[in-house]
Amino acid sequence: MENTTRRTWFIAFVVSLGGFLFGFDAGIISGVMAYAGPEFDLNDIQTGWVVSSPSFSAMLAMLISGRLSDFYGRKKILIVVAFLYALSALLSAYAVGYNMLWIARMLGGVAFGAALILAPTYIAEISSAENRGKLVSMQQLNIVLGFFAAFLCNYYLNELNTSGDSFLTDETVWRWMLGLEMIPAVLYFILMFFVPRSPRWLFLKQKVNEAIEILKSLHSKTRAEEEAKSIQESIQKQSNKEKVNLKELVKPALRFIFLVGLTIGILQQITGINAIYFYATSIFKQTGIGTNAAFASGVLLSMTTVVFTIVAMLLIDRMGRRPLLLIGIGGIALSMLICGYGFKQATYELSTEKMSALDASLVENLSGFEGKVYDNDVAFKNDMKQALGSQVYAKNEGAILEAAANMNSTLILIGILVFIACFGFSLGPVMWVMLSEMYPNKYRGLAIGVIGFVNSFASWLVQQVFPWELSNLGNATTFFIFGFIALAGFFLFLKILPETKGKSLEELESELIT
Template identity: 70%
Template sequence: MKKSLFVAFVVSLGGFLFGFDAGIISGVMTYAGPEFNLDDLQTGWVVSSPSFAAMFSMLLAGGISDKIGRKKILILVAFLYALSAVLSAYAISYEMLYIARMIGGIAFGAALILAPTYIAEISTAESRGKLVSIQQLNIVLGFFAAFLSNYYFNEIFSSGESNFLTEANVWRWMLGVELLPAILYFILLFFVPKSPRWLFVQNRNEEAKEVLISMYGEVKAKEQTNTILNSLAGIEILSDEENVNLKDLFKPAMKLVITVGIIIGILQQITGINAIYFYATSIFKQTGIGTDAAFSSGVLLSTTTVVFTVISMFLIDKMGRRPLLLIGIMGIAISLLLCSYEFNNATYELTSEKISQLNFEGKEKLNVLVGTQFDSDVHFKKEMKTILGQQVYAKNDGAILEAAISMNATLVLIGILGFIACFAFSLGPVMWVMLSELFPNRYRGLAIGFIGFINGFVSWLVQQVFPWELSTLGNSMSFFIFGIIALIGFFILLKILPETKGKSLEQIEKDLVKA
């Protein structure tokens, strides 16, 4: 069991790097956006471009790994992470920055697919939920490390105590520090074995048995070997082809598992989780708490994520996948609608005193708005950009919103933390666990890759549209849309979601995949 824990943790370090990359960008854009004078669409593309690359990587990684193995692809993934960190830190233009981040996207797309696939294939039925959940734990630890790193760099820069950090390079340090965990990941991957179930599918039975013995001992290994070989013998009747194709996923026998997989894959991203993570600093600034407080709130957000992910790891093999998922999705809907409600009550007004306290050149232009109250964040921000210009407003939006807004920021913070907590014990870990379980051994890599592509596309779309959404629809409507989608998802899954707790992969296949 100790070895399986070590292997699961190492393999899922790709998740840590994904979480780190996703979390770090929310702080990076505070500085890089104004430096490159990015508009909403360009900001959205820098943030979302890794997800755009990842969705294609997800589509291909599973199928390729079915042919050449999970381990080889994961080693390549670690190298690409390191390359992306270096190129991002040295980006000299908007174009170089998003291309560097897309290289990282290729890496995390493959990692997010292959880690749960691999871990499920080395796990027993009793431990599979907990071990696959290590992927999500590593993702949220990556977020925590990123927000902590962002807070640290921002604090040093803001205090003026550093001689090496400037407004032009602070974001480069934020991005470059990812190189350290990427190198560690690359080295540790050489110490993990190949997937035993993949080896059996390749008819490399002796190698597979040796891996199982090293993981679980002679008795347990023999039991697992018999179960897997019996399952593969049954699958041979279904197809004489050496490789499966995408169209095979839509056979009548696969209807239930592919439907459940697609719905969960879409729902995990369309409720806006990556909009919250990737734009966390920006969202907290919208509440008027200020830039420094927004960075520290990001640390609180990531801490909440870690705590509730750990809770899910203890519950997932006890309560089961279905209860955790349904309770969590309902909590997500309530939390998002709470944020929408409070943002809808916000008002914005600048006074002469507040304007005098702002610290940037040209602030006196705002005096024309003294005595004017805005009930809409959309109208207020448009007026700010018209008076000050896009770049000046982008550099000072935290301070301006802090001076102008009147709302209950605590209620929004509770809503966001509630959303994060509910996601962390439901859609976050449970999706990857269920995707690793639902599909037969021979189809698993391709199926998870296909659903990963859909998941990645929705993730990219949400991230790309979110800055425009905030500017055009406003905070309240944006959160309202996410909340209603979560509510709809709850009722769909209430009807069709199966339970897979405590069953071997082969038993799940027997129960759910029927001709």
Template identity: 70%
Template sequence: MDRVVRRKTFFVALVVSIGGFLFGFDAGIISGVISYVTPEFGLNDAQTGWAVSSPSFAAMFSMLFAGRLSDMLGRKKILLVVAFLYALSALLSAYASSYEMLYITRMIGGVAFGAALVLAPTYIAEISNAENRGKLVSMQQLNIVLGFFAAFLCNNILNGLNGPGSLYLNDQTVWRWMLGVELFPALLYLILMFFVPRSPRWLYQKNFKEEAKAVLISLHGIEKAEAEEESIERNIEAQSKNKEVSIMTLLKPSLRFVLVVGLILGVIQQVTGINAVYFYATSIFKQTGIGTDAAFTSGVLLSFTTVVFTVLALFLIDRLGRRPLLLSGLVGIGISMLLCAYAFNNATYELKTETSGNLNMLDQDKLFQVSNIKFENDVDFKNAMKSTFGIREFTKNEGAIMEAATTMNPNLVLIGILGFIACFAFSLGPVMWVMLSEMYPNKYRGLVIGVIGFVNSLASWLVQQFFPWELSNLGNAMSFFIFGVLAIIGFAVLYRILPETKGKSLEELEKELIRE
């Protein structure tokens, strides 16, 4: 019986966390899509940034309201809407006929993943108990990275099939297939969501006690369900004496500590560069001079590394605890970003006559004008290329040009990026969402996570929007140096204030962290 119960809980958590898979897929797929839509629509740095970041901009507001709506209507109802919006966004974006249609349809997906990122860990925490909550909530992050892996693999396959010999794929259609593939997992998510129960803690809050008890028994068995039920009812009784929740109540002194911790976690998770790396992975690898095809292949390796270390986090988070994983991960993130900065800082760029001949897709007279000129940094080199060939022509052939001109050690960048991804995958990735699902009282959880999710998504949007500008104006070395320094600052701050939440029920954590 216990094994059947555990399987039921695992199945429910797995289904709900498919929303994370779709977020990861959408985030990973755009790194390949942008290589084609930027020259096709003639996008500048700001437009490229907006095409990538517009879903995160929409997600900011979705996160802000999703938790509150789910408190009123229920987690399951909102997640069903999320699944439908994912499917709609995938279908419409694949048929985008203009830059404007592309970012608008991607913003529909942003509304979906913003809500999913807030509600999935909240729901999973509410169906879990203290012994398995860390593992089950971390399934959200595991699904996110599996989505990344599937997207990079899909990008690599479709990019390989694209060519003169293909009947269906060319530079104008391959990115549509990349975007459209997301429709299939989105429809699966929509169907499976009908088979999950409503949150038992939400049901108790709405006085559906019989249904709530039945859900707890189906998830945990009779003995553990009774203990969970008693704990929930005591908590609800205590909270019933409090006033109605509003945004202003989050400023009360008793919530100040956990709110500050959550906000710092939300900002640090993004400003250390995770979505710059994920969303622009193909572009970053092109900067090392390994070529377009190798850049797509490196994206697969990157996403596979993410999966491996997220699985590791799944096993360690309830054993070692949240605090040691997060702090050690931040140290690794800082070192990895600084290694990338070092590698790019020592790079030089020169189109030599003997290698320039391979760039036969470019105007040879213009190519001759910029050959045999050595550049000490990527900003000056790319500005010279854009000035000579035009932004659109350079963007279309950037991989080939960088491959011909760059002299550096690309292995250092690869090691740095993979190290960064590995450290993020066992720390900031899963630990932040686990801790957000644990630190706040049931009554405030939806609202608080929505507010922190808004700040998290705002930081994510800023990084995505301005990363193309950073590369063009500050250069690769300075961009990665900034990420490394921010990781070190994040470690110093969180070392002083981060609590440990493993092995305690949500109600126990409330007594410990909330100072009424």
């Protein structure tokens, strides 16, 4: 691999570290809430808000970060992003109550909202058509590596805490989980100073000499000259047009690709990915495998994500974007329906034998339910909460469900892993690649910002509502909803999805914009 290519890969890796921090934050919260939720006695709405509040603030960041980066430059905004990540981790770890916890997490949301928009934009702007898919996919790879690191940290810190031989307690273990994010955040902040400014942004700001020098450092001299000429021609075509505003995105020339982008952005979230990630420990507890096994299953889930994101990076510039998305969304629909079926077959019974495995204090309060069979998880959990109180039930949910649940937990685990695998090679990385490719230079920041906003709103909504869904609709109905949404998405993609593989940003602009 030649030096210029190595330099491009290094820069793409550094810039996409914001994705790692997003993944780490999203993964770590599933373990945090197993302890912080009961400690602060949070209800379903409060639990949903602590988990989802970063996505809420990310919506606002996504709306303005693209335009801010058009004005100040991608690099400067990403340095601010790294600082906010570090500050959020510090304040979250020292949270003294519910309000401080969600406010601190919202700071992190501002950071990852901006990073999720700006990293793929920047990477697309330093890449050639041949390697753009792989390089932009590095954002998603870093996200899933962040998830893996977080689930691994959750698993080991939970093991240390439950062993009784460490300094950790139920009251401090979750603070260590949150505080660890400081390490990659500080590293990201430092490394961003070694990244050049975007050459395409420099051309827009009339800093031609600096832009050409950066292109030469990223590509061969001949390729740099070709890229420079292509970028300048594209900018020249746009220079005589009126200033960009939101209404232009829905004018006939841009309407189709804007709607395609919106569709991908919404479906990426409403098929349930962040319900699975952010609540992984809680979901695995629902299968009755126990708290420790739930933490271990989170590690398996995140490993699957890493493997299939790498598969996507290897295939995206060979197979193309459209086939990966169609295969992936079809698999997502099937796997969610399998999970729904698995939960639908479940029954719950506290038998005499299983009751003996619970703490004596629990047995005393639950003795009236011994031998009673439930075919509905909502009715079972409501009776448990009424008998024990919500805080005591929350602290012991893993043990109670492990004692009572009778279901095919292996089928559900397989369903979730297939879902994660399919998302990992399709909707996860391919969405950001396509969004970075479909829009002209002039509109790219605004279009991706608006779609990112809608994407983040959908993510926030799923995260906020998910605990309520589990409590009121039940496990089976919740997963069936995700499955049928994905099925509808498959047929919609079949009809509207274009292919953007192997074309320069300027070629795509001339093809997709009428």
